[in-house]
Amino acid sequence: xxxAATTADAFNAVAEPRRRQILDALAGGERPVNxxxxxxxxxxxxxxxHLRVLRQVGLVDVxxxxxxxxxxxxxxxxxPIHDWVTTYERSWAERxxxxxxxxxxxxxxxxxxxxxxx
Amino acid sequence: MTSSGTAVVTLPTDTQILITREFDAxxxxxxxxxxxxxxxxxxWSGERGEVTSVEVDLRVGGRxxxxxxxxxxxxxxxxxxxxxxxxxxxxVSTEVFEGMPDGEAxxxxxxxxxxxRTTLTVLVQHQNREHRDAHIDSGMEGGMQEAMDxxxxxxxxxx
Numbered sequence: 001x002x003x004a005a006t007t008a009d010a011f012n013a014v015a016e017p018r019r020r021q022i023l024d025a026l027a028g029g030e031r032p033v034n035x036x037x038x039x040x041x042x043x044x045x046x047x048x049x050h051l052r053v054l055r056q057v058g059l060v061d062v063x064x065x066x067x068x069x070x071x072x073x074x075x076x077x078x079x080p081i082h083d084w085v086t087t088y089e090r091s092w093a094e095r096x097x098x099x100x101x102x103x104x105x106x107x108x109x110x111x112x113x114x115x116x117x118x
Numbered sequence: 119m120t121s122s123g124t125a126v127v128t129l130p131t132d133t134q135i136l137i138t139r140e141f142d143a144x145x146x147x148x149x150x151x152x153x154x155x156x157x158x159x160x161x162w163s164g165e166r167g168e169v170t171s172v173e174v175d176l177r178v179g180g181r182x183x184x185x186x187x188x189x190x191x192x193x194x195x196x197x198x199x200x201x202x203x204x205x206x207x208x209x210v211s212t213e214v215f216e217g218m219p220d221g222e223a224x225x226x227x228x229x230x231x232x233x234x235r236t237t238l239t240v241l242v243q244h245q246n247r248e249h250r251d252a253h254i255d256s257g258m259e260g261g262m263q264e265a266m267d268x269x270x271x272x273x274x275x276x277x
Contacts, residue, residue: 015132015247088135088254089127094164096125096139102151102160103143 010077011084013057018042019050023073026060030072133250135242145229145236149206152227158184167194178203182211198225213242215256221249 014020018040025031025039033051037044051071054060058077063070125139141148151157155172163169167188174182183197195216201224202210209227224243229236244250 011251017131084254085127085129088256089125089137091164091166092125092127092137092139094166095161096141098161098164099148099151100141102157103141103147106147106150107143 010057010059010081013053013059014081016050016053018046019054019059022047022050022054022071023059023078026071026073030070032065032068032070034068036071129250130241132247133244135244135250135254137240137242139238141236141238142234143236144234145231146206148229148236148238149209153209162186165189176200176203198222215253218249218252221245221252223249223253 014023021040022036025036031039033044033047036051037047040047051060051062055062058074060071061074062072125137128136128138130136151161153174153176155174158172158174159169162172162184163186167186167190169184170187170193171183171185173184174180176182178200180200181197182200183195185193185195187193197214197216198212200209200211202208207229209225211225213223213225215221222245226239226241226243228239228241231237242250242253244253
C-alpha cells in the first residue's frame with residue numbers, strides 16, 4: 001500500500017519501530033553511532049539510514065567529536081506527536097472521570113452484600 | 119475521592135493504540151459499567167456530548183451500537199460485534215466509526231484487580247496506520263481543556 005515518504009514529517013519517521021528504539025536509546029542522553037549499533041543489534045549502515053531519516057525531520061541532532069558522530073534527541077520536534085496523542089488521551093480521561101463517579105455510586109449500592117452495616 | 123488515575127495512551131506499534139487507567143473499584147463493577155446500556159450512557163460521551171442511544175447484545179456474535187449527539191450539534195455513531203466474552207475480565211469486539219465505515223478496529227478490553235482496585239486496558243488494533251491516525255485525530259474535537267474544567271465541577275457537585 002502506498003504511504004507517505006518516511007522523511008515527510010516526524011509522525012512518519014517514528015512509525016518505524018527501529019527508529020523509535022533509537023529515540024528511546026537517545027532519551028537518556030547523547031550517544032555515538034557505535035553505541036546505537038551495539039544497542040540495536042543492527043548493522044551500521046542500517047542504523048545510519050535510520051539516523052539520516054530522523055535527522056531529516058529534525059528529531060535528532062548530530063555533532064562531530066574527533067572522528068565520532070554523536071547523536072542526541074531534539075525534544076522540540078517530538079512535541080507535535082506528544083500534543084497529538086495528548087488530545088486523544090484527554091477525551092478518554094473525560095470518559096474515565098465520569099466512570100469514576102458512576103463506580104462510586106455502584107459501590108454505595110453494593111455495600112449490602114459486603115457485610116457492611118449502617 | 120473519585121479521581122483514581124490518569125488515562126495513559128501509548129502507541130505500541132504502527133497500527134495500535136493502548137489505553138490504560140486504574141479505577142478505585144472492583145473489576146466486576148467496572149465491567150458492569152462498561153457493558154450495561156443505562157450505565158454506558160452516563161460516561162461514554164465524556165464531555166463531548168450526550169449519548170442518545172445504546173444497544174448491547176452481549177453475546178459472541180452479538181452487536182453493539184452507540185450514538186452520541188455531540189455538543190457541536192452533529193451525531194456520531196459507532197457499532198461493532200462481540201467476538202470474545204469473559205465476564206469481568208476480558209471483552210473483545212470490533213469497532214466501526216460510522217463516519218469512516220472502512221476502518222474496522224478490533225478492541226480488547228482487559229480488567230485486572232488488585233486490592234479492590236482495577237487496572238483497565240483497551241488495546242485498539244487498526245488494520246493500518248492511516249486508520250489508526252485518523253482515530254486519534256478524532257479525539258481533537260474542540261474545547262477539551264474547557265470541558266475538563268467543567269467535568270471537574272460536575273463531578274464535585276455529584277458527590
